[in-house]
Amino acid sequence: MTALLDSAALDQAGDTGTTLARLLRAEFMKLRTTSAGWLFLIGFIMFTALALTLNGFGNHSLLYPQQGLVSPAQALAQAAHARSPAGVAVMAASMMTSGQQFGVLFALLLGVVVVTSEFANQTAAVTFVTVPRRTTVIWAKVAAAACCGALFWLVGTVIAAVATPPFLYSQHVSASLAGWTVARSVTLNLLAFVAWGVFGLGLGAVLRSQMASVVAALVVYAGSFGTMVVFNALYNLFHQGWMLGAPVIGPAVASEVMITSGPAFPYAPPGWVGGVILIGYTVALVAGGVVLTRRRDVI
C-alpha cells in the first residue's frame, strides 16, 4: 500500500521475522522500559547476597558446632558428617542455590506482572489490536517469563559461583562445583526458576487482576507449605502412609522436592514427582490462560 503519510521508516520496512519473534522482542522492550523489571532484578540480587551470607553462617555452624549447644560427641559427629565428601558436596550445592526457596518468588511475581500489567495499565487493548492473534501474544509472554526466570537463575548462580569457592576455602573444606550433586541442584534450580516464572504468567493470564494475581501467587506459594501441617495432622488421625508424602501436591513443596538432593522432608517422594507436579500446574495454568484470553472480551 502506498504510504499516505509520507514516511521514510515505512518505505523501508522489511521482513522482521515471525509474529512470535516480533512479540517476544516487544515483551523484552516492555520489561526494559519500565521500572518493575529492574526493581525485581535489583531486589533479587540483594536477596541472593543476603541468602548467601545467612547460608554461609549456617554452614559454618555445621562445620564448627558451637560448644554448649550440643554435646561434644554430637558436635564431633556433626562436624565429621559435614566434612565428609558427601557432606561438603551437599553444602556446596546449598551454597550454589542459596535463597532458592524464596528467590523463585521474584520469578513468580515478575511472571505475574508480565501479563497483568497489560490489564492494570489498559494496554491489553493496544496489544491485541496491534496483533489480534491472542494465543501468539500469550506464547510470547510465556517465553518472556521463562527468559526472566532463566535470567534470575543465571544472576543468582553467578553470584553464588563467585562467593562459594572462597567460602569453602575459608572453612578449610573443598568441593568441586562441577560434581554431580552440585550440578544436579543447579540444573534443577534453573528448571524451578523457569517453571515459576511461567507459573506466574499463567496465573496472571487466568486472573487478569494484578492485585488478585499477586495475592494469589503469594498465597499459593506460602500455602503450599501448609500442606505439610495438614497432611501431618491427617496422618496422626488416620495413619495412612501415603499422607506423609502427599504434601508434594503443594506447588512450592513440589519445587522443593524437585531440587533437593535427597528427601526434602521425611517420606518425601522422589525428585521427579515434584518436577512433574510443578510442571503440571504450570502447563495447566498456561493452558487455562490461553483459553480464557482467547474467549474473553477485552473491555
Next chain:
Amino acid sequence: MVVLLAVVVIGGLVWLVRLYRGGTRTDRARTDGAGPGLPGRPLGGKRVAPALMSQGRIDVRGLTKEYRGVRAVDDLSFTVEPGRVTGFLGPNGAGKTTTLRMLLDLVEPTAGTATIGGVRYADLDQPIRRVGAVLEAGAAHKDRTGRDHLRIVCQSAGIPLARADEVLGLVGLGAAANRTFRGYSLGMRQRLGVAAALVGDPQVLILDEPANGLDPEGIRWMRDLLRTLAAQGRTVLVSSHLLGEMAQLADDLVIVAAGRLAAQGTVASVIGSMTWQSRTLVRAPELEKLAAVLGGDAVVTPSGDGDAYITGADAVAIGDAALRAGVVIHQLVTQLPDLEAAFLELTAGKAAIR
C-alpha cells in the same frame, strides 16, 4: 556440567539479546540519512487508488452483543464509506464503544458481522497497516515514555522503530517524546493515542471519543487532522459526545440509541429528517389567548418552562396575530433544526435505559 549449563543459558540469553538488538540496529541503519520523517510537513493531498477505496469500507450487519441477557447492541447495521468523516453518536450506554470494540475483534459479537473491506479485523493481514484505532486516552503504561510506548507498537507490528518518532512529530508530541505517560496531560494522552493509530499509516481510522479532554486548540487540531485524513481517501469513523464539534467535522452520521440504529445518513439528511423544520419560541403571559387567535395550521407546544414552541406559523404571522388580539409578546425567536435538536429528538427517552 554447571559450566556447560551456564554457557548454554548465557548463549541463549545472548541470542535473545541479539534478536532484540538486531531489530533496533537494522532500524537505525534503515533510517540513516532519512531524517526524522515528517518535520513540519503538512499532510499531503494524496488520493487513494480506487481499489483501496473498497478496502476501506466498514460494514456492520446485524451486529448484536448481549451481556447477561441485556442487549448492549441490538441488530445494528450501518456502512461507513471511505473518504468521509463519519460521526458515531449516541447517548451514554448506547453501545458505541461496544460496537467499535466488536469491529476491532476485542469483543466477540453474540450475532452479526463487522467487517473492514469485507474482512473481519482478526483475519486482516497486518491489521495495523490497514486499521488504526484510538480507544482510550489512558491506554499506556504510566512509567513508560511516549516514544517507548510507540516503539513497542512498532516492534509488535514489525514496523521500523523510527516510525515512532515520525508519528510523534505528526501529532506535535516530539518535544514530549521522552516524558513518561504519567506526566502527560489528558490532551497529550489523546494525541499519543492518535499517534499510535497512525503508526501503520492505515487506510481506516476508528476513534472512540478522541476529542475528550482536548482544549479548543486541540479540538481544532483534531478536526483538521481528521478532515485531512478523510480528504486523502481514508475512512474515518469517530465517536463523540461533542455535537457542535461533530456538526463541523462529520460528513455522515450514524446515530444509535439503546443499542439500535436511530438514524444514518449525511449530516444534512439527518437534520432534515426531523419532525419540524422551523419553529418559533414564544414567551408571552397569555399563551392560551395567543393560541386561540393563530391560524388553523399553527401548533402550540409548551416548552415546559412557561414558554411555547409554535410550528405552522412563522414569527411574522405570530406577531401580526398577537397585535390583532392585543396579546403582549415578551420574546419571539425563530429556531432552525440543528444536530443537537435532531440528536435529542432521535434519542428521546432512550438515554436513560442503561
